[in-house]
Amino acid sequence: MTVKIEDKLFLDRFRVDEEPHIRIIENAVCMDKCEEQPCLYFCPANVYRLEKDRIVVAYEGCLECGSCRIGCPYLNIEWRFPTGGYGISHRFG
Amino acid sequence: MREQFDVAIVGAGPAGISAAHVLGGRGIKTIVFERGEYPGAKNISGGVLYGHDLARILPDFREKGCPIERNIVESRLWYLSNDGGYSVAFRDRAFCDRLFLNAFTVGRARFDRWFAEQTKEKGILVVCSTVVTDLLRDARGQVIGVMTDRPEGDVKARVVLLADGINSALAAKTGFRPEPNPHDVALAVKDVIELPEELINERFNVETGQGVTTEIIGEITEGMDGVAVIYTNRNSLSVCIGANLSDFVKSRVKPYEMLERLKEHPMVAPLIRGGQSKEYMAHWVAEGGYDSIPGLSGNGYLIAGDSGMLFNALHREGSNMAMTSGRFAAEAIVEAFDKGDFSSNGLAGYLERLDGSYIMEDLKKYRGFGKFRLEHHELFTTLPRLHSFAAREMLTVDGVSKKEKQRIIWKAIRKEISTGKMIRLFRHGWGSIK
Numbered sequence: 322m323t324v325k326i327e328d329k330l331f332l333d334r335f336r337v338d339e340e341p342h343i344r345i346i347e348n349a350v351c352m353d354k355c356e357e358q359p360c361l362y363f364c365p366a367n368v369y370r371l372e373k374d375r376i377v378v379a380y381e382g383c384l385e386c387g388s389c390r391i392g393c394p395y396l397n398i399e400w401r402f403p404t405g406g407y408g409i410s411h412r413f414g
Numbered sequence: 415m416r417e418q419f420d421v422a423i424v425g426a427g428p429a430g431i432s433a434a435h436v437l438g439g440r441g442i443k444t445i446v447f448e449r450g451e452y453p454g455a456k457n458i459s460g461g462v463l464y465g466h467d468l469a470r471i472l473p474d475f476r477e478k479g480c481p482i483e484r485n486i487v488e489s490r491l492w493y494l495s496n497d498g499g500y501s502v503a504f505r506d507r508a509f510c511d512r513l514f515l516n517a518f519t520v521g522r523a524r525f526d527r528w529f530a531e532q533t534k535e536k537g538i539l540v541v542c543s544t545v546v547t548d549l550l551r552d553a554r555g556q557v558i559g560v561m562t563d564r565p566e567g568d569v570k571a572r573v574v575l576l577a578d579g580i581n582s583a584l585a586a587k588t589g590f591r592p593e594p595n596p597h598d599v600a601l602a603v604k605d606v607i608e609l610p611e612e613l614i615n616e617r618f619n620v621e622t623g624q625g626v627t628t629e630i631i632g633e634i635t636e637g638m639d640g641v642a643v644i645y646t647n648r649n650s651l652s653v654c655i656g657a658n659l660s661d662f663v664k665s666r667v668k669p670y671e672m673l674e675r676l677k678e679h680p681m682v683a684p685l686i687r688g689g690q691s692k693e694y695m696a697h698w699v700a701e702g703g704y705d706s707i708p709g710l711s712g713n714g715y716l717i718a719g720d721s722g723m724l725f726n727a728l729h730r731e732g733s734n735m736a737m738t739s740g741r742f743a744a745e746a747i748v749e750a751f752d753k754g755d756f757s758s759n760g761l762a763g764y765l766e767r768l769d770g771s772y773i774m775e776d777l778k779k780y781r782g783f784g785k786f787r788l789e790h791h792e793l794f795t796t797l798p799r800l801h802s803f804a805a806r807e808m809l810t811v812d813g814v815s816k817k818e819k820q821r822i823i824w825k826a827i828r829k830e831i832s833t834g835k836m837i838r839l840f841r842h843g844w845g846s847i848k
């Protein structure tokens with residue numbers, strides 16, 4: 322079974338905030354300390370992606386569940402809500 | 415916005431809007447802040463609401479055009495292995511007449527918006543696209559209003575009601591509720607799958623307007639403590655699956671892949687065949703139970719709904735607790751205005767009401783249920799597999815005697831799960847819900 326997260330997120334309506342609402346605090350923690358890097362798996366929008374020497378954050382597709390904020394074992398993620406009216410808008414909910 | 419309000423409510427979900435209805439009815443000047451573009455824009459649920467709790471706030475909700483999808487007439491429970499599973503269902507004529515709209519499905523984007531609109535005629539101001547970023551406090555620490563992400567966005571109020579849901583970014587900031595532990599929340603993902611209304615009627619064996627809920631546990635959550643649901647809407651199905659966040663962090667299972675695998679399960683695939691996915695969402699479910707409930711009131715503020723961890727995970731009842739806790743909060747606020755006392759003392763009517771209601775009684779009753787599930791992962795692994803194996807063996811006609819089959823089944827069970835463990839499982843399970 323292959324499902325591309327892009328195809329799922331394509332169904333949703335986003336109004337993207339220019340200012341990212343998520344930021345990794347210290348990339349060195351991700352690369353040197355965090356062995357499991359669980360954010361690469363549990364994020365339901367696959368926002369976190371591993372590139373050569375860092376984790377990149379595709380915040381535009383964030384579903385705003387909050388999981389990375391408390392699920393990162395090093396609490397290495399700075400997270401706020403997107404500015405009012407931005408981010409995802411559910412049509413059915 | 416330099417105006418002074420009597421009450422500021424954070425969040426236009428069921429808890430916040432229920433409170434607004436009661437306050438508006440009593441002529442208390444109330445403002446509601448919602449971070450979404452419209453109420454419901456950020457919200458999801460499996461989609462079941464309960465008529466009883468809603469009618470206490472809006473008795474004529476049907477006449478007022480409540481966007482009801484289907485009236486639930488049947489509840490199904492499935493216990494699944496990867497290849498099949500058990501199904502039990504309960505249906506009763508009473509749900510069609512005497513208990514009509516006891517439970518019904520909604521889409522939260524439509525419902526929340528409609529519910530908020532009904533407060534307009536009561537003079538409530540609902541301000542959307544606005545994040546409450548912090549609370550205003552005076553020198554003694556009493557909450558006296560909110561700060562928002564709008565320019566000059568501070569708003570003063572005598573009482574602030576935090577109805578901002580389980581993913582409360584305010585909680586950590588204010589210290590009123592600690593951030594949840596990963597094991598106190600479940601992460602759920604949901605697809606809305608469109609199908610023609612008549613086809614749903616046929617596939618679920620119901621008449622137009624009638625609906626079915628299906629709650630599912632078993633191997634589908636891939637060893638994690640979790641649950642899936644399929645609920646019928648008018649011309650779509652809500653298919654959700656979720657698991658405890660602490661399990662997700664350990665397991666490397668991707669939530670959306672787990673959802674896709676559920677959709678391919680032999681019990682699920684025929685129900686959704688030919689359907690079109692229309693929306694994909696994710697949200698937390700408040701699973702911590704009684705022991706995770708924070709202090710729900712203080713000087714100048716109250717906490718209601720999911721934000722206060724008022725959720726009954728066993729019976730998937732959250733929206734009703736949100737509505738009723740919102741109503742209780744508003745009634746307590748009315749009393750505080752009568753007394754002119756907005757300290758925690760003046761607002762004490764809130765906790766008294768909660769303690770005297772089904773909310774605290776149910777949450778106390780099931781306080782051990784979350785721990786039970788987390789400690790017995792075999793509920794989601796070996797047990798459903800063994801159950802399915804046993805049934806399949808007994809139903810296979812292959813010349814082997816039933817006695818011999820029983821022997822094979824017991825041997826398989828003993829190999830995977832000791833008698834002591836089995837006894838502990840039943841004892842703990844019963845103890846956590848009795």
Ligand SMILES: Cc1cc2nc3c(=O)[nH]c(=O)nc-3n(C[C@H](O)[C@H](O)[C@H](O)COP(=O)(O)OP(=O)(O)OC[C@H]3O[C@@H](n4cnc5c(N)ncnc54)[C@H](O)[C@@H]3O)c2cc1C
Binds near residue numbers: 454718732
């Ligand atoms: C997948 C899933 C299935 C569920 N199924 C069911 C079910 O079938 N039946 C049931 O009864 N319950 C169910 N629940 C639980 C139910 O959805 C919740 O209990 C209920 O929505 C709680 O209502 P609430 O008003 O407390 O919070 P919410 O509905 O979460 O509302 C909070 C509101 O506050 C807003 N907000 C948050 N922070 C801010 C801020 N800082 N500033 C401005 N606005 C803010 C949010 O945008 C949101 O609109 C389910 C939950 C999930 C996730």
Ligand code: SF4
Binds near residue numbers: 345355360369393
């Ligand atoms: S889980 Fe946290 S520390 Fe680990 S890689 Fe992800 S962001 Fe970095």
Ligand code: SF4
Binds near residue numbers: 369382
């Ligand atoms: S909030 Fe949820 S969807 Fe958004 S990045 Fe974090 S885990 Fe992913």
